[in-house]
Amino acid sequence: MxxxxxxxxxxxxxxxxxxxxxxxxxxxxxxxxxxxPYPRLVVWTGEGYEAFDPNVHSxxxxxxxxxxxxxxxxxxxxxxxxxxxxxxxxxDKLNKKYGLGEQAxxxxxxxRKGDKKTTYALLPDVKIDEDLAVRIDKTALHxxxxxxxxxxxxxDVPF
Numbered sequence: 001m002x003x004x005x006x007x008x009x010x011x012x013x014x015x016x017x018x019x020x021x022x023x024x025x026x027x028x029x030x031x032x033x034x035x036x037p038y039p040r041l042v043v044w045t046g047e048g049y050e051a052f053d054p055n056v057h058s059x060x061x062x063x064x065x066x067x068x069x070x071x072x073x074x075x076x077x078x079x080x081x082x083x084x085x086x087x088x089x090x091x092d093k094l095n096k097k098y099g100l101g102e103q104a105x106x107x108x109x110x111x112r113k114g115d116k117k118t119t120y121a122l123l124p125d126v127k128i129d130e131d132l133a134v135r136i137d138k139t140a141l142h143x144x145x146x147x148x149x150x151x152x153x154x155x156d157v158p159f
Contacts, residue, residue: 018142020070020081020107022120028108030125031070032136033091033100034078038067038144051149064088067148069141073104073125073132078139080147081107083120090122102128 022029041052041062052062067082068091094105106125111118128136 017077018080018147020079022107022109023113025109025112025115028106030073030104030106031079031081032073032104032128032132033095034069034071034136034139035141035144037088038148039088040065040067040148067144069144071104071136071139076135076139078141080142080144082148087120087122090120094122094124098124104128104132 020029020031021027042049042065043052043057043061044063049063049065064085065082066084066088067080070079070081071077072079091100094100094103104125104127106121106123108121108123109118110121126132
C-alpha cells in the first residue's frame with residue numbers, strides 16, 4: 001500500500017477528525033505541541049502528497065513538510081498539524097522563547113481556502129499548568145510515521 005493510500009485510509013477511518021482543519025480566513029485554534037515532529041520531503045501529485053523518492057522525482061519538485069502532534073485545548077483531542085518551512089520557523093522561535101512544553105499557542109489562519117499565500121499567526125496563549133499537563137499526558141499521540149510516512153521507500157531523505 002502506498003503512503004498516500006495509507007494516509008487516506010487512516011483519515012477515512014477517523015472521519016478526518018485527526019487532522020487540524022483551519023480552512024477559512026480567520027479560523028483559529030488553541031494548541032499545545034506534543035511529542036517529536038515528523039519532517040519529510042514530499043511531492044505534490046495533483047491529488048495529494050507522496051513521499052519524495054530521488055529515483056522517481058526531480059529534486060526541484062520536492063517540498064518540505066513537517067507534521068506534529070498538537071493537543072487541541074478546546075476539544076481535548078490530539079490532532080495532527082502538517083505544515084511547511086514558514087510555520088516551522090515560527091514554531092522554532094516560539095520554542096526558543098517560551099518552550100513548547102511550557103506554553104500553549106493560538107494559531108490563526110490568514111488567507112482564504114485555496115489561497116497559495118496563506119500564512120498562519122502563532123501567538124502565546126496560556127501557560128501549560130499542572131491540570132493542562134495531566135489532560136495532555138492522558139491523550140495518546142498519533143504515530144506520525146505510520147500515518148504519513150513511507151516505510152517502504154528507499155529515498156535518502158536527510159532526516
